[in-house]
Amino acid sequence: MIHKLRKKFIFINLGIVTLFLFCVLASVWLSSFHHLKAEALNVLRRTLNLERMTPPPKLEPPKKEPGHFPPLMTVFAVEISPDGSWETVYESGTQASASLIENAINAAKKTGTSEGNLRRLSLRFMARPNAEKLRIAFIDTTFAIASLRNLFFTCLLILAGSVLILSAISYFLAKWALRPAENAWNRQQQFVADASHELKTPLTVILANLRILLSHKEDSIASQECWIKNTQSEAESMKNLVEELLFLARSDANLASVPKSAQNLSDLTWNTLLLFEPVAYEQGVTISENIMPDLMVFADSEQIRRLLTILLDNACKYAEGEKHVTLNLSCQRDTIFLTVKNTGKQIPADELPLLFERFYRSDKSRTKSGYGLGLSIAQAIAQAHHGKISVESTKETTSFTVTLPLIKQKNIMKSRES
Structure with a gap:
């Protein structure tokens, strides 16, 4: 019983803490996802609002810090004429190839929406008509996807490690918390065993005396007085024991009442x-x-x-x-x-x-x-x-x-x- 109770305590404790930790880590990941998405959309909006720049501005080399090399985020915008021709009006970061731009334009048109995510090309786009031309801004999501993937595996490792550590802690906590219950259970088991043993002795004597009396049915009560007195003595002894056991049982219930x-x-x-x-x-x-x-x-x-x-x-x-x-x-x-x-x-x-x-x-x-x-x-x-x-x-x-x-x-x- 105590073993089952300990396992139940561990599983409940571990389940609650694991669920709480999972919710926290999931909230961190979702918060990072929405933050990166919002940041990308803001960049796309600013890009769409930029005036035409010819030639495109040169990207300043990123500042390098010891042990840290910030990635270059590719952002470009194109204007599409009614006849289907296009030209780049803005470009930042790594230069996009003509084939990539062509594929990005075709994929964006196929979605039929003004903004979306092109997973196959790792691009996010946002379109807005501009006079007679259609302007579409694209941003590379490779870095965001990689960051989210790394964060996911990091959270997964944290969760797995925490579950292992919490399992060990829950095991020792269960042993510590259930020690009083285990001691009480062991005392109860010992109490029942001892009480049964103490009651068994007078009952055995009483039954033996009764068998002797039954084997001498023709004898008078006076001739068998010693066996009758012995039986009475054992019965009184057993009565006293039962009274003491009942008193202790009431004391366990609440003697203070x-x-x-x-x-x-x-x-x-x-x-x-x-x-x-x-x-x-x-x-x-x-x-x-x-x-x-x-x-x-x-x-x-x-x-x-x-x-x-x-x-x-x-x-x-x-x-x-x-x-x-x-x-x-x-x-x-x-x-x-x-x-x-x-x-x-x-x-x-x-x-x-x-x-x-x-x-x-x-x-x-x-x-x-x-x-x-x-x-x-x-x-x-x-x-x-x-x-x-x-x-x-x-x-x-x-x-x-x-x-x-x-x-x-x-x-x-x-x-x-x-």
């Missing part, structure tokens, strides 16, 4: 911490806290509780050594800092950015349980509340810090009044 109101983050933190102390006690983890009172945030209380639960559960689960967890809630200026720190082994620096990836679990230190979605959900909640989450790890501790914008009392009163 969830209704929010002014909440006392200090009270929410205390309540969540009190509910979590029995869990920590069972795991042999001690918790210490330092919570600044009356810190207000504009948030959804359920999501904030879920964020706190994820961080505390994650800290207790991976606490080692002294098994100590510290929770700090403080404020600096207009920013609230929520930090959850636990003792334990250091997480490698190259793994820290990956902790918030969906289904990521380190093979070395973070494979105890769960599906690897908790920190992804925590990050989604923080971002939905215009905050962010970061992680630091040393040889003895690992800490997760969430920053949220503080709302002041005057802003709270305004939101309540509205």
Whole structure:
């Protein structure tokens, strides 16, 4: 899909730029064509308006400049008597032969028009009756044709070279512009694959338990209680996974649209911490806290509780050594800092950015349980509340810090009044 999208991007971009460049070059060529044509017609008009000159004026030698030799433009005019005889009344540039003049007169008469272009002779003419005689002026168009031909091939080369250069530029631009879409597509593919894998395991266990139960149809439910409980446990695990997947799907859609109101983050933190102390006690983890009172945030209380639960559960689960967890809630200026720190082994620096990836679990230190979605959900909640989450790890501790914008009392009163 990304490959097709990249090709489509290149073709569209190249087509638009090529069409624009073609129009510009075509305009240049047409402008030059009309300019040379207008110049030739002006010369012919002036020639027709000249009085009879006998003998014809001598042409002054052109001024030569270094590297430039201007061509001589042949211009001549003839007067034709009623009996068909003709005589040259004006001539400039290279002298025209009698046969050329004769052929030019005959070709001009055959056109039946007062002006035109004699392509076979490379001449342009203009005729005007003068008393009893017909005067026809001719100008050589060889130089104009050669100039237009050279300009045409030059424009063609410019167009071809530009297309090649633009193709290369469009290719790299397409790769650069579509890199976010490609990364998103790859993450989506990986997400679907990981989700399918995680769902497959409990389903396999459930189906295996059901096959065992079906193979002992004559047994009572009490005798098969272990298989039923195992099935229930796997079903609940799968239910939790589906709920987490739905939450992340909603966060991708637009979690920021969830209704929010002014909440006392200090009270929410205390309540969540009190509910979590029995869990920590069972795991042999001690918790210490330092919570600044009356810190207000504009948030959804359920999501904030879920964020706190994820961080505390994650800290207790991976606490080692002294098994100590510290929770700090403080404020600096207009920013609230929520930090959850636990003792334990250091997480490698190259793994820290990956902790918030969906289904990521380190093979070395973070494979105890769960599906690897908790920190992804925590990050989604923080971002939905215009905050962010970061992680630091040393040889003895690992800490997760969430920053949220503080709302002041005057802003709270305004939101309540509205």
